[in-house]
Amino acid sequence: MTDPAVNDQIVFFDTTLRDGEQSPGCTMHHDEKLRMAHQLAALGVDVLEAGFAIASDGDLESIRAIAKEVKGPRITSLARCKAADIEAAARAIEPAHHNRIHVFLASSDLHLEAKLRITRDQALEQAAESITHALRYTDNVEFSAEDATRSNPAFLLKLVIHAVSAGATTINLPDTVGYTTPDEYKALFARMKAEVPNSENIIFSTHCHNDLGMAVANSLAGVEGGARQIECTINGIGERAGNAALEEIAAALATRHDKFPYRHNLKMKQLYPTSKLLAEFISFGCSPNKAVVGANAFAHESGIHQHGVLANPLTYEIMTPESVGVPANNMVLGKHSGRRLLEQRLAELGHPLTRPELDEVYARFTTLADRKKSIYDQDLIGLLKPEDSIM
Numbered sequence: 001m002t003d004p005a006v007n008d009q010i011v012f013f014d015t016t017l018r019d020g021e022q023s024p025g026c027t028m029h030h031d032e033k034l035r036m037a038h039q040l041a042a043l044g045v046d047v048l049e050a051g052f053a054i055a056s057d058g059d060l061e062s063i064r065a066i067a068k069e070v071k072g073p074r075i076t077s078l079a080r081c082k083a084a085d086i087e088a089a090a091r092a093i094e095p096a097h098h099n100r101i102h103v104f105l106a107s108s109d110l111h112l113e114a115k116l117r118i119t120r121d122q123a124l125e126q127a128a129e130s131i132t133h134a135l136r137y138t139d140n141v142e143f144s145a146e147d148a149t150r151s152n153p154a155f156l157l158k159l160v161i162h163a164v165s166a167g168a169t170t171i172n173l174p175d176t177v178g179y180t181t182p183d184e185y186k187a188l189f190a191r192m193k194a195e196v197p198n199s200e201n202i203i204f205s206t207h208c209h210n211d212l213g214m215a216v217a218n219s220l221a222g223v224e225g226g227a228r229q230i231e232c233t234i235n236g237i238g239e240r241a242g243n244a245a246l247e248e249i250a251a252a253l254a255t256r257h258d259k260f261p262y263r264h265n266l267k268m269k270q271l272y273p274t275s276k277l278l279a280e281f282i283s284f285g286c287s288p289n290k291a292v293v294g295a296n297a298f299a300h301e302s303g304i305h306q307h308g309v310l311a312n313p314l315t316y317e318i319m320t321p322e323s324v325g326v327p328a329n330n331m332v333l334g335k336h337s338g339r340r341l342l343e344q345r346l347a348e349l350g351h352p353l354t355r356p357e358l359d360e361v362y363a364r365f366t367t368l369a370d371r372k373k374s375i376y377d378q379d380l381i382g383l384l385k386p387e388d389s390i391m
């Protein structure tokens with residue numbers, strides 16, 4: 001397999017099993033990680049970050065098992081710029097046919113001074129040394145400049161040029177704390193593309209966190225600036241407010257292909273099954289109003305919307321549920337629903353109504369819906385009066 005990042009091709013780098021897993025409530029057991037990795041391969045992700053090998057023996061073993069068993073994606077492990085991390089990552093990814101070591105080092109002065117207590121020059125040296133070290137074990141090294149979006153732009157450029165000279169072929173510019181805005185992030189990639197020598201041979205990567213709710217928008221803006229790899233997670237799980245949600249990015253690329261004319265290898269109908277599988281393994285599902293895969297993403301309760309969707313789904317659906325693997329849309333009967341859906345539901349239940357009957361039943365339905373939040377089929381049957389011919 002060759003990395004498919006040429007011009008209009010987006011590389012999907014999934015970090016559900018690393019950045020996603022390291023957030024509260026998202027820890028997975030070995031077997032769960034393995035099953036999830038198989039599902040991510042079925043979804044068609046290009047790069048699968050299976051964990052952080054130095055974090056624990058268990059994580060190293062999970063990455064190694066994924067590297068052995070899961071075919072298709074390039075398997076990677078994260079590593080700090082430390083020899084022990086790189087050795088652990090190398091051991092974990094070794095069985096994979098296509099692998100990568102992903103090394104990272106902070107680039108903002110805040111992180112260099114407060115966390116790492118090193119100078120900018122030491123950072124340049126550590127990054128180059130670690131990339132050289134990692135290249136002993138794989139021919140594919142990614143370098144991430146942690147907190148890139150809060151870094152001094154001139155220093156960031158220098159660090160990236162150092163990393164590229166040392167042999168990194170993917171350069172990731174993470175918005176580690178979800179601080180940037182779409183216009184800023186786009187400009188950052190455009191600048192790197194323009195100023196890093198031989199940048200046409202480098203794949204630049206987005207990695208956005210969602211602290212201000214802009215992770216998906218920022219990722220897409222990064223692509224417009226020249227990035228061709230997107231790092232993201234299923235259901236947007238990840239540190240704090242999460243990472244950019246893979247399914248939202250994929251749906252945006254498909255729905256707004258006019259604006260984002262890129263190709264990718266994802267199998268769109270696997271989006272929903274992948275989201276559901278993850279929810280089985282971690283301690284929370286996604287919120288009902290979560291875009292694309294939430295329970296309400298294709299649900300309609302108001303009469304006006306139901307009427308429109310029954311006439312033509314495009315009135316209130318910008319993608320079909322089936323296109324992202326959701327079995328069907330969902331018409332919910334509630335106090336905002338109109339006669340049309342009530343009539344249709346009762347007919348499906350074997351009770352076709354005449355217009356006067358429908359008017360009567362609808363009056364009783366609205367009274368019921370005012371006091372009962374969820375209306376079930378049995379409630380509807382109960383609304384039919386005994387003297388109705390349809391009973």
Ligand code: KIV
Nearest residue numbers: 104144146147174176
């Ligand atoms: O958010 C971040 O900066 C990261 C890096 C380690 C890639 O997750």
Ligand code: ZN
Nearest residue numbers: 019174176207
């Ligand atoms: Zn991250």
